[in-house]
Amino acid sequence: MSLPILIIGGGPSGLAASHALASVGQPCILVEKENRLGGAPILTGYAKLVPSGEWARDAIGGMVERVQGSGEIEVVTEATVNAFNGEPGRFNATLSNGRTVDASAAILCTGFTHFDSHNKPEWGFGTFPDVVTTAQVEQMISSGNGVRCPSDGRKPGRVAILLCVGSRDRQIGREWCSKICCTVSANLAMEIREEIPDCHVYIYYMDIRTFGLYETKYYWRSQEEFKVKYIKARIAEVTSNGEQLVVKGEDTLVKRPITIPFDLVVHAIGMDPNVDNKSIASTFGIDLERHGYVGRGNAYGNTAETSRAGVFVAGAACGPETIDDSIAQGHAAALAALGLQQPARVSA
């Protein structure tokens, strides 16, 4: 009988990998450091997901239920992997709860860490209560309480969403693009306009990166159906005039300074490498790429390879990623790990 496959991280990619393996009769052990499954969409409390429009609690919650209901998947929460030794087909892992498990392969679905907006202090987060993050707006919407100004609970009449907070910003050591914030922000802007029809919503951007089919579903639709306004700008600072927040910067299309008042300013926060990546890399004996994400091996054998044979990776652990592609990558990693069960046929 084959050994179980060890999956680390219970977000979309880890849930996808475990469930898909269970579907073909392969036992798995899913190790999650938090006290419940679901990853960022559940633990952070996302609202409606891009691009399906389904609520995170239904969509990802459904994935959690399927995993928890599977006889092939053992879920271990509040645990991490402290040691990992052996060879492809026969690894041995020691968990933080003291247990040891044998596994034929490991799949790192260890995700990302949301950028902490305190690291961009000139944009007002931590100073002004009505400067919030996209994660907080997701929570406001998913809670059912609606989007409100934290300072006094009022409905905002004017909202600014600032893109690239913790992305494309060398000053603070984040030169990568976080891939999905443009589209998520367009989605949230439409949600706000739907809930508060007389609220003006502006999106401040460098480049709008609603790539592929997101272009029609989010960029065009947010402008045409929902009258969201896009301003190409460099933001200098977010201050207050005593009554409202003030966003100062330069409109880079008309080359003019702009100073515009808002009730609520939203940081579209980026995706940092998981803060645990150094220790994960050390435990699993794998390489990180230059920004601190998990490095990929050869893509043309399987996109899920790391620098160590038998240790695979999927989703935002490798860099900013969408939920859909994280799921597909989880399946790709699952299939690669499954291939190890038939060693004669595994590709290089």
Place this chain on the structure above:
Amino acid sequence: MSLPILIIGGGPSGLAASHALASVGQPCILVEKENRLGGAPILTGYAKLVPSGEWARDAIGGMVERVQGSGEIEVVTEATVNAFNGEPGRFNATLSNGRTVDASAAILCTGFTHFDSHNKPEWGFGTFPDVVTTAQVEQMISSGNGVRCPSDGRKPGRVAILLCVGSRDRQIGREWCSKICCTVSANLAMEIREEIPDCHVYIYYMDIRTFGLYETKYYWRSQEEFKVKYIKARIAEVTSNGEQLVVKGEDTLVKRPITIPFDLVVHAIGMDPNVDNKSIASTFGIDLERHGYVGRGNAYGNTAETSRAGVFVAGAACGPETIDDSIAQGHAAALAALGLQQPARVSA
């Protein structure tokens, strides 16, 4: 013994799906309409791929070799599927060569069609021989002959790459973004600068969409190491002054008309839905989405679902896609199809 899985299309996603299935001992039949495998990267003659930097002939060629060398995969070239009937677990397909095959599932890896630049006549393709496409520049590089002006074979001193040709353009019915052209163009610009160091290369863009980690690897690197110049502009037309091509438009950052001479103008052509999609949809009884790509079903069970149970999809058949994600999606589809072999465990 289980029935084979039918895979339609021998590009990156189809090669990935077949090989991964073979790796776990699952027989497949791979049907390709052209006379050889490899899809767009091989048939069009791509040069170095994004993001690995490997030559397409090695990277995708290697995938082709693995598939052709597998005892589990039967390759049928110069054939299409003319009829497809039955139920998940037991379908029957009639091929255009008259043969019928039984299959437990089908995976559509039917890809895309390159935008035909003749449909954007004011940008000079078809009128001026030195207006070419990114596909042609890929061929110039992969042939080993270098990038040259087709009119007289000279090395260009000034090259303009125009982004979004056949993308984000409602005038010609292509309102989607083709996702990868920005990054591919930055890659080609660096290739040109490497081959012809004194050549000036300009990229004309609306938004630069080098998303995720492509930002550092392509956007920053092309500017800083390779001195590629980016101009945010709306292009009006490409004409000739008798000696050189002339790109006319408006620089949208400085709001000024621009008229700049070039030796070679490159259309960064987009990804249209496969021209065969209507007939594919009819044969397989699946829905297309509004632009004519294959529609996806529920993403949270498996990203590879179509509107018909047992018929899966991967890669650019569903919309503009990168090669890496096409491969991951091919694996996801493979695993979903494999799940059908154990019907009791297949998710909804």
